[in-house]
Amino acid sequence: MTHHEVVFGERLIVALDLDDISRARALVNQLKSYVGLFKVGHQLFTRYGPAATQMIHDEGGRIFLDLKYHDIPNTVKLAVEAAVALKVTMLNFHALGGKEMMAAAVSAAHDAAAKHHVSPPILLAVTILTSLADPDLVAAGIAPPVAEEVARLAYMANEAGVNGVVASPQEIPIIRSTLPADFLIVTPGVRLSNSLNDDQKRVLTPGEALRTGADYIVVGRPIVGAPDPVHATQELIRAMAL
Numbered sequence: 001m002t003h004h005e006v007v008f009g010e011r012l013i014v015a016l017d018l019d020d021i022s023r024a025r026a027l028v029n030q031l032k033s034y035v036g037l038f039k040v041g042h043q044l045f046t047r048y049g050p051a052a053t054q055m056i057h058d059e060g061g062r063i064f065l066d067l068k069y070h071d072i073p074n075t076v077k078l079a080v081e082a083a084v085a086l087k088v089t090m091l092n093f094h095a096l097g098g099k100e101m102m103a104a105a106v107s108a109a110h111d112a113a114a115k116h117h118v119s120p121p122i123l124l125a126v127t128i129l130t131s132l133a134d135p136d137l138v139a140a141g142i143a144p145p146v147a148e149e150v151a152r153l154a155y156m157a158n159e160a161g162v163n164g165v166v167a168s169p170q171e172i173p174i175i176r177s178t179l180p181a182d183f184l185i186v187t188p189g190v191r192l193s194n195s196l197n198d199d200q201k202r203v204l205t206p207g208e209a210l211r212t213g214a215d216y217i218v219v220g221r222p223i224v225g226a227p228d229p230v231h232a233t234q235e236l237i238r239a240m241a242l
């Protein structure tokens with residue numbers, strides 16, 4: 001691996017969207033020296049709980065716990081404390097939980113990190129799910145368009161002390177134009193080519209995503225579903241540099 005590939009690989013997050021922990025372990029073992037983080041989502045965590053995060057630690061990988069907390073501030077505070085005890089590097093919650101909920105998450109993350117002698121995790125807010133469009137916002141009584149609501153929620157997250165957001169490729173420009181340069185953007189919906197989009201509505205290539213302003217990209221199926229996941233990962237990392 002070249003120095004360049006190591007640096008870009010750090011910014012690649014592999015979504016372990018699998019229901020079999022042995023397969024997930026094999027992937028972490030194969031990919032840990034190439035990529036930055038492994039994303040544990042609802043499927044793996046609901047099935048295996050902390051055994052899923054422990055498995056990644058045992059293999060020497062780092063964790064993005066993608067459980068998108070959304071509850072009253074005290075409940076989210078307690079959940080974030082529990083997540084920090086699992087020594088995750090990154091975790092997230094819904095910005096629609098409100099500014100007070102996000103601020104509670106931020107202070108819980110710092111307090112719990114000090115208690116466990118670890119660095120505070122990177123905290124990300126989910127703004128508007130990419131499965132929702134303007135009519136869905138209207139139906140829920142939220143003012144459209146989606147892009148403006150995303151920017152509003154990202155602004156609120158930053159005010160609450162959150163480190164960044166999960167955002168689709170089309171949302172990156174508005175977030176970059178309204179928030180400080182160090183506000184992180186983590187972007188799914190990345191493919192090597194437009195024809196390989198699975199159910200992602202709009203995709204960018206790894207190079208496009210980074211040039212548009214993403215700090216990290218999240219890739220699932222193109223890696224976990226590939227016949228040769230190491231080769232697929234290397235291709236994606238090479239494409240980040242293009």
Ligand code: C5P
Nearest residue numbers: 015017130188189200218219220221222
């Ligand atoms: O397989 P694929 O590369 O599409 O996986 C993308 C990952 O990012 C999945 O875990 C998916 O849940 C997540 N994600 C997404 N779009 C969002 C937020 C999260 O695809 N807006």
